[in-house]
Amino acid sequence: MDASTISAQIRKKIIDGDYPHGSKLPTVRDLATNHGVSQQTASAAYAALGALGLVRTDPRSGTRVTASRQSDAHLGTFTPPDLSVAQAWKPTGDGTATEETTLVRQLDATDAMAVWGIEPGSTVVERTRIRSVDGVPVQHKLTVMPYDVAARVPDGYQGTPPMLTQAGEESPKAPVGVRVADWLGWDVARTESVITAEPLDDTVCTALGLPAGSPGFRIIGVTRDSREGTVFVTITSAQLHHRVTLNIIG
Structure with a gap:
């Protein structure tokens, strides 16, 4: 053998x-x-x-x-005819899914963000979420958006903008059947996604409890408005032994 x-x-x-x-x-x-x-x-x-x-x-x-059992994590269902059936993510196999926002912060955009259409030096908001199955972290999701986008609030809303809700606090949700983009008045026209298999960032490895340099899937989605401006960027990371799926309808 x-x-x-x-x-x-x-x-x-x-x-x-x-x-x-x-x-x-x-x-x-x-x-x-x-x-x-x-x-x-x-x-x-x-x-x-x-x-x-x-x-x-x-x-x-x-x-x-250092790995969980294979969770077959589903990234989500996008633009379904019935928004009530949309799910941000779920395990496609057995297991209980949970999601936690672990970090919300403001910072200056780095030079590396220019490729996403975000001007270096401009103020952006980063939101980090950890997705787990049966209590074991399986996905790391980082969302980056210009501050003016993150600061939007629904008409008549009083309080902290939903995208600026700090980690550990309950974030307001859009009404059932309403997209977050529509609720917050974002002009969302299209999303481009790139999926690569490469060594995971040190921050991701630490969050998922993996050895530094562990390989994984890195899914970058850049969402733009009708004027080609960047609304937000998502970077989702998962170990290679997971299967990553998504549905795009319509």
Whole structure:
């Protein structure tokens, strides 16, 4: 038996939930004995899993699972004929989905944001959300929008603009059947999405409890208005062993 076969078997157990997030795996010596291979082969199997961000090996505490079982996270349903059926996201398999806003802050736009149509140095608002399945983080979502967009409020609304509600506070919701964009008076014309597989940012790895440099999906959506101005940008990150889906209707 070679290292790839062993790593594939362990990966399946992680995906199926037999090795849950945070569980400790056999030592290299025990793994080698269990499979009748050399310790070098066993170590290579763990190294392959580590490269995928599925496990983390520490000389003192051993090898532990850093991934959740496969959640098949659905990014959302967009522009459905009946807005009451729209969902921001959900696990397409079993599991209880939760979402938490962990950070809301104002800052100056960086030079890197120019590619999204946001002027460097202008004031933007960042909102970070962590999406979890059965309490285990599976998605990191960062939303960036110009301050003037974030500061919009519905007609007759009194209080903090919904997009500026701080982390830990309950954010007002749009009425059932009304898009947030319409509720806040945003001129939303179209969204461009780019999906890549690449090493996740250090901030994302920390938030999801992954080893630094773990590979994952990075989905960037740039939403523009009818004058080609940027309304907001979303960057959603998830581990490679998840399946990422979305529905666009109409």
